[in-house]
Amino acid sequence: MKGIKTVYICSECEYESPKWLGRCPKCNSWNTFVEDAVAVESPSAAKKRPSVARTGENRAARFSELSAPDYIRTETGLCELDRVLGGGLVTGSVVLLSGEPGIGKSTLLLQICDTLCKGKTVLYVSGEESRSQLKLRAERLGVEGERLYVLTETNIESILEEAKTVSPDVIIADSVQTMYSDRVPSAPGSITNVKEVAMSFIAKAKSEGISVILVGHVNKEGGIAGPKVLEHMVDAVLNFEGDKRQSYRIIRANKNRYGSTNEIGVFEMTDTGLREVPNPSEMLLADRPADTSGNCAVCTMEGTRPLVAEIQALVTPTSFPAPRRTSNGIDYNRTYLILAVLEKRLGLKFSANDVYLNVIGGMRIDEPASDLGIALALISSLTDRPIPDDLIAIGELGLSGECRGVANIEGRVREAARLGFTTAVVPLHNVQSCENISGIKVVAAKNVYDILKFLKPKKE
Numbered sequence: 001m002k003g004i005k006t007v008y009i010c011s012e013c014e015y016e017s018p019k020w021l022g023r024c025p026k027c028n029s030w031n032t033f034v035e036d037a038v039a040v041e042s043p044s045a046a047k048k049r050p051s052v053a054r055t056g057e058n059r060a061a062r063f064s065e066l067s068a069p070d071y072i073r074t075e076t077g078l079c080e081l082d083r084v085l086g087g088g089l090v091t092g093s094v095v096l097l098s099g100e101p102g103i104g105k106s107t108l109l110l111q112i113c114d115t116l117c118k119g120k121t122v123l124y125v126s127g128e129e130s131r132s133q134l135k136l137r138a139e140r141l142g143v144e145g146e147r148l149y150v151l152t153e154t155n156i157e158s159i160l161e162e163a164k165t166v167s168p169d170v171i172i173a174d175s176v177q178t179m180y181s182d183r184v185p186s187a188p189g190s191i192t193n194v195k196e197v198a199m200s201f202i203a204k205a206k207s208e209g210i211s212v213i214l215v216g217h218v219n220k221e222g223g224i225a226g227p228k229v230l231e232h233m234v235d236a237v238l239n240f241e242g243d244k245r246q247s248y249r250i251i252r253a254n255k256n257r258y259g260s261t262n263e264i265g266v267f268e269m270t271d272t273g274l275r276e277v278p279n280p281s282e283m284l285l286a287d288r289p290a291d292t293s294g295n296c297a298v299c300t301m302e303g304t305r306p307l308v309a310e311i312q313a314l315v316t317p318t319s320f321p322a323p324r325r326t327s328n329g330i331d332y333n334r335t336y337l338i339l340a341v342l343e344k345r346l347g348l349k350f351s352a353n354d355v356y357l358n359v360i361g362g363m364r365i366d367e368p369a370s371d372l373g374i375a376l377a378l379i380s381s382l383t384d385r386p387i388p389d390d391l392i393a394i395g396e397l398g399l400s401g402e403c404r405g406v407a408n409i410e411g412r413v414r415e416a417a418r419l420g421f422t423t424a425v426v427p428l429h430n431v432q433s434c435e436n437i438s439g440i441k442v443v444a445a446k447n448v449y450d451i452l453k454f455l456k457p458k459k460e
Ligand code: TYD
Pocket: 099, 100, 101, 102, 103, 104, 105, 106, 107, 108, 137, 140, 141, 269, 270, 271, 272, 273, 274
């Protein structure tokens, strides 16, 4: 077609090439080029495109005269989501919600419509489901919504035209990969199209103060399909994670211009939609096996919330020249580090064994405060000596085998006590700040030798 050229674009850095390349010459990533078609635009037409930077005032302003913004936040009706957003959906912000297909993105968004449209007009644009499908789902979820409008359309120009008549306060676009612009000749879901659609929504959000929630699919590597630049353009990127075979779902902020990225929201998928789990520790500790070796409870901080999780280790004699190390939910490097410390300082022969580590409930733990618990679980499995069920281990492990203090110890021990743990093993340095909590005995561990005494004798 005239005025259209086929190009190959790197999905990492958007480097454009007339032919396919195995390795991007700009960002050096491999196998990131995808075919795309772009319109050959005259420079004057390109200037007319909506730009985020060009909306609003464009004069230099004196910094001292700027006033701090007073964000207007709207509660979504789901406290778990509000907390991840930083206290509610900010007016005029653009949020990207990503997750695997079937994880529950559309369900979550339709559910929040129920509360949102009590005070605001919401336009739910779906490029994936028909009106009757949406209606059926809304009925199942108990969403009524007088001021909820549904549009099944994938052309961004028509969507924005329709938005003029509805004049919504919130637009939900499900999903950005199904939508396309007339300006872009390539197929929906291509890099240029995803970017163009997102840019149009962002321009609309910023110029009219509309909150926009974009749904983004993830590719097989787990990243958001489409250009990486999408993540830089939006105000917040929320990730909806979880194992589809299990009912738990965790929402995490990967980026948030209006709040912390440490908070998580925990949900459970039920037959009437997503249910909030305000006490995730209880959920994670359900069905704990009693009196078996290789299990240890740890307490990690997720934002401001202490979360008690269970680590399981399985250490078995290896039949491979290089022993296997599998770790689910725990950073690999951390696992290797702990194993090396235990091998060197305690002389335990992990090198002759395969090691499997798992965090129950699909949780991910990346805080060093769980080192001590991981170490205990590993030793327990290797020696086949169980750890008491009511013991929790908190602390970081240093390379010399020393137990190092961690932050927020009081909150962690309190949470453990609330859940019925009666002994907390904490670094010596931390003992003072948590020894007077009722119902739980705090025991100091100076180094890795000290934790050995907590293992019960081997069962016959
Ligand atoms: P959905 O929101 O369509 O996922 P996504 O938009 O992320 O692709 O969720 C689909 C799954 O959720 C589907 O497998 C069925 C399940 N589900 C429930 O278990 N209960 C419910 O009430 C609903 C609406 C969906």
